Amino acid sequence: MKIRVLLPTIMDIFNEEVKQEFAHYLDETTEVQVCNLDYGPASVEGEYDEALAIPNMLEKAIEAQNEGCDGIISLCFADPGVKAAREALDIPVIGAGESSMLFASMLAKSYSVVTVLPNVISMIENVTKSVGVHGKLASIRYVDIPVLDLVDKEKMEQSLFEEMVKAIELDKAHALILGCTGMMGVAENLQTKLKEHGYDVPVIDPSFASAKVLESVISMKVKQSKLTYMKPTEKLRTSR
Amino acid sequence: MKIRVLLPTIMDIFNEEVKQEFAHYLDETTEVQVCNLDYGPASVEGEYDEALAIPNMLEKAIEAQNEGCDGIISLCFADPGVKAAREALDIPVIGAGESSMLFASMLAKSYSVVTVLPNVISMIENVTKSVGVHGKLASIRYVDIPVLDLVDKEKMEQSLFEEMVKAIELDKAHALILGCTGMMGVAENLQTKLKEHGYDVPVIDPSFASAKVLESVISMKVKQSKLTYMKPTEKLRTSR
Amino acid sequence: MKIRVLLPTIMDIFNEEVKQEFAHYLDETTEVQVCNLDYGPASVEGEYDEALAIPNMLEKAIEAQNEGCDGIISLCFADPGVKAAREALDIPVIGAGESSMLFASMLAKSYSVVTVLPNVISMIENVTKSVGVHGKLASIRYVDIPVLDLVDKEKMEQSLFEEMVKAIELDKAHALILGCTGMMGVAENLQTKLKEHGYDVPVIDPSFASAKVLESVISMKVKQSKLTYMKPTEKLRTSR
Amino acid sequence: MKIRVLLPTIMDIFNEEVKQEFAHYLDETTEVQVCNLDYGPASVEGEYDEALAIPNMLEKAIEAQNEGCDGIISLCFADPGVKAAREALDIPVIGAGESSMLFASMLAKSYSVVTVLPNVISMIENVTKSVGVHGKLASIRYVDIPVLDLVDKEKMEQSLFEEMVKAIELDKAHALILGCTGMMGVAENLQTKLKEHGYDVPVIDPSFASAKVLESVISMKVKQSKLTYMKPTEKLRTSR
């Protein structure tokens, strides 16, 4: 099995960490490839960034299919380009946001997402509606740290913990989702810490979730419905 | 008042008709400008096309604001680029799909959309969910004619009429929306024809609807909420 | 274009102000007529008042149609008589509440209404359900001032501002609606004041919204669906 | 226990039958009084009729409370005047429509209403939304017989049976409600006939249901919430 992880950013500084994390998530026989954008935004923090990231993501996605990949992950919590790529491709395309919401919906009666900035709350809400699990959403909270500043892992983890406790106590969340794929490597710690505070709840890492979901659908030999995501019609399309 | 209508297509053959129609819809003191894309798809018939259309639409939208326009219309039923442009701009941005759905929701207990191809049904459903009027949607039907073939107005009108009757009789629609902005100039005729068949229901033209909604919000001095559509954060963004 | 605004009150003290405000909202070629009730309540602050107001409103509405009006507005946030008048008439009938909810639903992901008294909250909620935009309602708050005491504009505006800030901060509202048509002439001020406090959100005046919606539907040549609002059946009807 | 049944019609021809039926439904110690309107419509077949019926119903309801009644029934499937009377009174006010919907929601996973005319479908849908059981509504069908023609019981029963079979087979209804209080004395027969055809489902008579619900709430000593239905505010109210 060979999968490719698409990062919707022009920065290549995350590639190595993502590759190592995915190698850890996936079966050892699965080959993971990671690629970032040639052009587009430095990070996705709103609809505007998303729109600028998708065209090159689609090129990368088509390239991955042409090069024999078995599936693709859009590694960003807002699932940029997932719908468009599902139309264009015949291999499964999976988003990190949708994957984590589905595990949360199954394991608890309600979930909260803790994300980076208020700018992305509406986008994430639209993902919950499109996936169909909006009814279980307790709240979307944020740590007020831009994506590219998530490198200070200690500060991020502390802020996440504080918002997660509020999500449980004030918003009645029974499961928690890290609302940015940049929040890597802290889910297990946070789960342990919450348990020590009396809250034995799942904390879901969206990158990990997307890895397992893609591996699952590939082995089940299913992919996106081509009735929902129909093949693009023939026509003239130009680029700059 | 000066407004600009953005057509998400690289073809310029519609510009003149759109300009004339909008001049007819709007107050005579309102100046209408119409522009199509420099690069992107020939028409929007799915998520893939939409993704390719938006980057240049955003450039055109920003240009319109810089040139003193009071508001912008994204003239396509799937409302491409509306969310991203609302983040980037401080003048109102209005979509043709959302505008027509709101009139329909107000005038009837249920509505159907008759669009071009099955490819766009999911996109349109997502618009109904995002606007918040999904609960009144009776059905989305299609005439199975690509956007660029809508030039055969007679065939289009006949097909629309047939699907509208089915929407009323089978799906219990009480109002009807033309589900493509390429379906210009036929709403009134169809309304009359349906009335002659015993169905006195509103038939809404999405272009006309968006013209009236934009004119209304400009005169009310309101625009998109900047809490929902926050200003894009500062960062590096590159293009091809 | 000639429209008639029906005030569901036996008091004629508002007529002049309403007429002037509407003249300001509408195209200058539109003729506005305003009329209040011959019998009924002094104001509508609940279901009981509404029930007493509607019979005479219906008489006034039929009279307006007979006298050649092109459309009618029920100028009260609970939209009294709109459904019944839509059955009886063949010209468009528009309510102030529904009109403002539709603009709010389009411009933001959530909205709050700030109204006069707790007595009308259930009525307003029923309007949101009937229009189909209940899913976006963040909250209904009130200033605790009866309709007829709204004459103290300064106190009203200050109370509205306080509740609007709470709606944004506590209820997560991204757009605001004045929940009584007696709250005239303050929307723009409140919008400015909220912006100065960091909240750049639309504040919608229901009277203004209804004026624009009626003007729009008349020019689009659409009206209420006569499948939803069927013509009253022939029968004996007596009055006191 | 003393209850009064209000018929929203100026005809007094039903009073005796209603009285006898209710005597049969209720505990023998319960006293039943029936009254029709002094002015208003001959029957309620739409929003327009309902609006004309309510003012006198409210007078009758207040009279009933003043004369020591323990509770009131609005005997019409659209529950005319129930909300307004609940504000005005301190004794329980119950509608026939809401009562039957609640039994149906409890006894089956879905229900259909079979009513008189298409004119009342929207009103009934609004009742299902206001009560909160819209999610279980399979369909609203009609026999196309005006209220006052329901006297031909044989024709009515046959038409009801046909629509009920369609509701089960086409709309997946698992319970059935007679959608007009004029359809008295046929529920049990229809239930038997459906069972003979292989459909062992409840058929609910709205008059019977309202009788049991009112009796129940009176004996439980509960009534409408006065937070939802607040006491009308003091003000001038005039009548013709």
Added chain:
Amino acid sequence: MKIRVLLPTIMDIFNEEVKQEFAHYLDETTEVQVCNLDYGPASVEGEYDEALAIPNMLEKAIEAQNEGCDGIISLCFADPGVKAAREALDIPVIGAGESSMLFASMLAKSYSVVTVLPNVISMIENVTKSVGVHGKLASIRYVDIPVLDLVDKEKMEQSLFEEMVKAIELDKAHALILGCTGMMGVAENLQTKLKEHGYDVPVIDPSFASAKVLESVISMKVKQSKLTYMKPTEKLRTSR
């Protein structure tokens, strides 16, 4: 009329009180029988207890039908065994939770349940979804007292009152339901006390509610739909 009340507990200490209360609720010609379990849990405080209680409840339910009872009540707020017994039996089976939710939905625009422990909140939410009145649920609160400790009536009543006030003031509840059938004999007092504090709202006792609903459906000659609750298929079933 002869009804049997099934207590999902192996304790027989409540039988006498339940019998007396029901004698008080029901018509004096109705015979009430009460029985507890031979094996199962001491009380139902979660899904695990419920699962252990149901098999013997089903045996008791079948026994009741065989002995000529006209209907059965599952006397526990989570309605244990109601669905399974409805399949097995041809007489009506009613749950205490569903009965009280239906009265609350009819009498107010929103309701809260105050129950015993946090353990049962999810179960109760599932009942609201299954009955179809989840949309009106304001909140589920708890007094943090196990079922078997409800014998200290004074403490229970005081805790209930405190949570009810919070439900009204913080959660906007307009009606209240006692969320455990062990909370007998306090509803009327609590209603009075709340009224004295300015909240004139219904407080519903689930045991009383189930008694009235069962009596009502028996007299209406309706029962559960056998399309929703089909007769169990023939097969081998063994027990320990």
Added chain:
Amino acid sequence: MKIRVLLPTIMDIFNEEVKQEFAHYLDETTEVQVCNLDYGPASVEGEYDEALAIPNMLEKAIEAQNEGCDGIISLCFADPGVKAAREALDIPVIGAGESSMLFASMLAKSYSVVTVLPNVISMIENVTKSVGVHGKLASIRYVDIPVLDLVDKEKMEQSLFEEMVKAIELDKAHALILGCTGMMGVAENLQTKLKEHGYDVPVIDPSFASAKVLESVISMKVKQSKLTYMKPTEKLRTSR
């Protein structure tokens, strides 16, 4: 990793096939154990059967945890015992129904379930509501073959194909789920056959789906939320 699959049937004839299928689904390092019931029903075809199956399932589940299993699957589409076992255990418990619904919700805008008998439709609907993906359910259809007769694989496959085509064409399903875990080994064939008929849609095998979901949550080190599924309280519980 060691997982145990619980079959809610007293028949042991399926154990070997299930074991082989799961060995095929899972990573080769995962150990699979399969066990059926000591007492209970021969198959689960309704709420009554489910209630009889759960007590022994819970004993088997606890045994599995005590014997060092890392997770448990309830191998039946109605997810019997999942909620109760989640309370009792500290290892993940996964149902076949919920697992397949989540993949379907992610891969398509709507899904249908094709199950065995009409008897289980309501149970399955309740699973969709409890998981939170009811909004995407297009329909539940059935082949009218009892569980124990599914051994005629050819007949089963043919019937499934016919109902799946109806689900797509009549109910607008865009993904399909086999609605019984007894329908093993046919999903891939059906998917291929549907594709040959022009419908390129995912067909999900619930056993396969549950295997992948359990494996995923174990490797992600998450389990059910213990706020939703709280540990059973201490108390006396007896068995026959």
